[in-house]
Amino acid sequence: MMHGLRKWGMMTSVISEISALVGHVLSGGYTVQITVNVNGTAQTSDVEPRQLLVHYVRETLGLTGTNVGCDTSSCGACTLHVNGQSTKSCTMLAVQADGQSVTTIEGIAKGDELHPMQKAFMENHGLQCGYCTPGMVMAAIGILDENPKPTEDEVRVALEGNLCRCTGYHNIVKSILACANG
Amino acid sequence: MIPAAFDYKRASSAEEAISLIAQAGDEAKFLAGGHSLLPLMKLRLAAPSLLIDIGRISDLSYVRESGDHVAIGALTRHTEVENSPVLLQHVPLLAHAAGHVGDPAVRHRGTIGGSIAHADAASDLPATTLALGATYVVQGPNGRRNIAATDFYTGFLENAMDADEMLVEIQVPKMNGAGWSFQKFNRRAQDWAIVGVAAWRRGTDSGVALVNMGSTPILASSVASAIKSGASVADAAQQAVAEADPQGDLNASVEYRTHLAKVLVRRALEESTK
Ligand SMILES: Cc1cc2nc3c(=O)[nH]c(=O)nc-3n(C[C@H](O)[C@H](O)[C@H](O)COP(=O)(O)OP(=O)(O)OC[C@H]3O[C@@H](n4cnc5c(N)ncnc54)[C@H](O)[C@@H]3O)c2cc1C
Ligand code: FES
Ligand code: FES
Numbered sequence: 001m002m003h004g005l006r007k008w009g010m011m012t013s014v015i016s017e018i019s020a021l022v023g024h025v026l027s028g029g030y031t032v033q034i035t036v037n038v039n040g041t042a043q044t045s046d047v048e049p050r051q052l053l054v055h056y057v058r059e060t061l062g063l064t065g066t067n068v069g070c071d072t073s074s075c076g077a078c079t080l081h082v083n084g085q086s087t088k089s090c091t092m093l094a095v096q097a098d099g100q101s102v103t104t105i106e107g108i109a110k111g112d113e114l115h116p117m118q119k120a121f122m123e124n125h126g127l128q129c130g131y132c133t134p135g136m137v138m139a140a141i142g143i144l145d146e147n148p149k150p151t152e153d154e155v156r157v158a159l160e161g162n163l164c165r166c167t168g169y170h171n172i173v174k175s176i177l178a179c180a181n182g
Numbered sequence: 183m184i185p186a187a188f189d190y191k192r193a194s195s196a197e198e199a200i201s202l203i204a205q206a207g208d209e210a211k212f213l214a215g216g217h218s219l220l221p222l223m224k225l226r227l228a229a230p231s232l233l234i235d236i237g238r239i240s241d242l243s244y245v246r247e248s249g250d251h252v253a254i255g256a257l258t259r260h261t262e263v264e265n266s267p268v269l270l271q272h273v274p275l276l277a278h279a280a281g282h283v284g285d286p287a288v289r290h291r292g293t294i295g296g297s298i299a300h301a302d303a304a305s306d307l308p309a310t311t312l313a314l315g316a317t318y319v320v321q322g323p324n325g326r327r328n329i330a331a332t333d334f335y336t337g338f339l340e341n342a343m344d345a346d347e348m349l350v351e352i353q354v355p356k357m358n359g360a361g362w363s364f365q366k367f368n369r370r371a372q373d374w375a376i377v378g379v380a381a382w383r384r385g386t387d388s389g390v391a392l393v394n395m396g397s398t399p400i401l402a403s404s405v406a407s408a409i410k411s412g413a414s415v416a417d418a419a420q421q422a423v424a425e426a427d428p429q430g431d432l433n434a435s436v437e438y439r440t441h442l443a444k445v446l447v448r449r450a451l452e453e454s455t456k
Contacts, residue, residue: 032190049190049233050223071183073221074372076287085261085290091220092291095190096213096237142286160371161285 034098038063039107047094053087054078056094057104065105065134069163076162079135079142080104086142088161105134108141117141117179126175128166136162140176149180185223192235196242196321196350202234204323204346212236212348214257214296217288242295242350245269251317254352256295260307261286263294273354275362275382279310282364285372295349301334301341301398306366308335309399310380311352313391319351326350335398360384363453365446366393369433376433377442381450386410390450395426395443402426405447415455419448 031046038061045060057063057080066089069077073091080089081103108115117137120126127133136159143150143158150158155176156169164172193199203210210232213219222228236242242255245266252272254263263269263280270277283289283297283306297307298318308331311318316331320343334342343349362382366375378393388409390402404424408417428439 030187030189048187050185050187052184055184071224073217073288076285079287082290086287087290088287091217093190093213093216093220095192096216096235098192139287146286157371158286161287 032095032098034095036094036097036099037101039103045094049093049095051094052090053080053082053092053094053097053102054089056097057089057102060094063104063106067131067134069131069135074161074163075132075135076139077132077135079138079162081138081142084145086139103138105138108137115141116182117144117176120175120179120182121172124171124175124178126167126171132162132164132166136164136172140172140179143176144180150177152177183224185220186226186229188223188230189232190235191232192238195239196236196348199234199236199239200321200323200346200348202232203348206232206234208345210234212299214299215259215292216296217284217292218296218300218302236348237293247272248353251353251355254294254354256299256349256351257293258295260284260289260292260294260297263307264289272356273314275314275357275364275380276307276310276354278362279306279364279380282306282366288372294352298334298352299341299343299349301339303335303338303396303398303400304374304394305399306364306375306378306380306393309378309391309393310364311354312399312401313380313382313389314354314357315389316355317353318349319353320347321350322347328353332401338397357382358384360387361454361456363450365450367442367446377428377439377446379443379446379450381447381454383409383451383454386412388451388454390422390447392422392426392443392447395423395428395439397427397429400426402447405451409451415448415451419444419451422447 033046035044057066066080067077069075071090073088078090079086083100117140139162155173211230213233213235242257244255245268246253260280260283297305312331318329329342336342360382365379367377368375375393381390388406390405392400404421405418408421422443423440428436430436
């Protein structure tokens with residue numbers, strides 16, 4: 001697909017830059033009010049329609065546990081849950097979450113007690129640098145919600161949208177299986 | 183990467199969405215799951231001045247049996263298509279193909295209507311519904327009309343809908359126990375197909391369509407004609423690229439795509455022949 005997009009991109013990039021500029025001048029500062037239930041608390045904010053959900057949780061709400069990796073919906077570092085389903089928050093607008101419930105990595109522990117998936121990652125050495133980990137944990141919780149007793153193969157396939165540059169995945173898979181069987 | 187600024191309106195019905203787009207003109211775009219449109223907007227390859235969010239039109243999210251076909255609301259998400267008991271029973275090829283779109287998080291947001299309207303030759307569901315002989319129902323200011331999948335894909339990321347029309351339903355004929363196969367060849371998990379094949383077969387009747395073998399999804403009619411006239415699977419597969427017009431890119435040269443298409447069509451026909 002990309003070869004075509006690139007051709008198309010060259011043709012449209014000038015036009016889109018101009019219209020972006022005009023659009024910005026015309027609607028700069030244009031905001032809409034949204035209310036999102038984040039980790040169990042209703043949050044009301046004024047956001048620009050173009051604000052991405054990941055920037056809303058990180059910058060507007062200060063919940064910086066959710067990371068940005070690729071910013072192109074490929075790596076899964078930004079995975080959180082929208083209405084209980086794993087979602088790449090770099091590819092969703094904050095306005096699309098208006099009236100919905102969002103759970104981030106900050107919202108899964110009960111006080112000092114880690115979520116069983118967090119515990120499983122800790123006990124099975126499921127992380128090294130930790131950059132992919134918030135997204136991995138949220139994706140992993142989503143995997144078990146949909147398939148509580150997965151096989152190892154099913155876990156590996158379901159993790160296809162989450163990249164880890166450190167672990168080689170073995171201990172991440174081990175952590176998820178341990179949580180499922182724990 | 184942050185998209186260019188735009189205005190945002192949320193529609194609660196197809197009628198409202200259509201009247202909003204009719205007022206706004208071609209600077210406006212529908213936003214369904216956003217999993218094709220938002221990446222383009224982030225790269226500034228698209229900069230609509232208004233997004234009309236149709237993602238909450240819940241009465242366009244359904245899978246229903248309807249006589250000889252299954253009707254799917256355009257806003258039905260890939261994950262619901264993948265797991266629909268009605269589709270698993272009557273159109274297993276489509277449920278299976280939906281399960282191969284991107285990864286679970288992509289399937290939670292992306293919609294079948296968005297995938298078809300986007301009309302990407304590299305996407306799985308346009309070719310799959312083309313192979314199955316689907317009909318797309320579109321709605322505009324003057325009501326609904328049907329467009330056959332064979333007439334829908336008019337060029338690179340282009341379709342036969344007018345600017346003020348919205349795709350509302352996909353009608354897919356029941357497969358009635360036909361054999362089927364979905365071949366998706368890619369090098370990286372989660373990625374689009376370098377070449378893909380969706381196929382079904384019942385006796386000498388068959389339907390075969392190719393993913394990423396031209397600027398639109400390609401119906402491999404010559405393969406179906408060969409099967410109809412009694413050709414062997416191996417001979418029919420030699421016709422795989424008769425209608426195709428593959429391009430070379432970083433993943434594959436034209437020669438490689440051509441070879442791959444023949445191999446994958448053969449495998450798909452073998453798997454569909456029972
Ligand atoms: C990381 C990643 C991997 C992916 N991998 C694959 C893959 O392997 N295979 C694959 O097939 N796809 C893949 N996709 C694309 C995915 O399937 C998209 O969900 C789909 O192509 C578009 O659906 P959407 O609902 O997100 O549409 P949107 O992005 O909201 O819209 C796409 C276009 O269609 C228009 N549109 C949407 N709905 C309608 C409607 N009802 N009527 C008229 N116009 C409409 C919009 O205006 C826009 O122009 C991937 C996407 C990502 C982000
Ligand atoms: S940052 Fe969202 S998927 Fe990589
Ligand atoms: S632990 Fe470093 S990227 Fe996964």
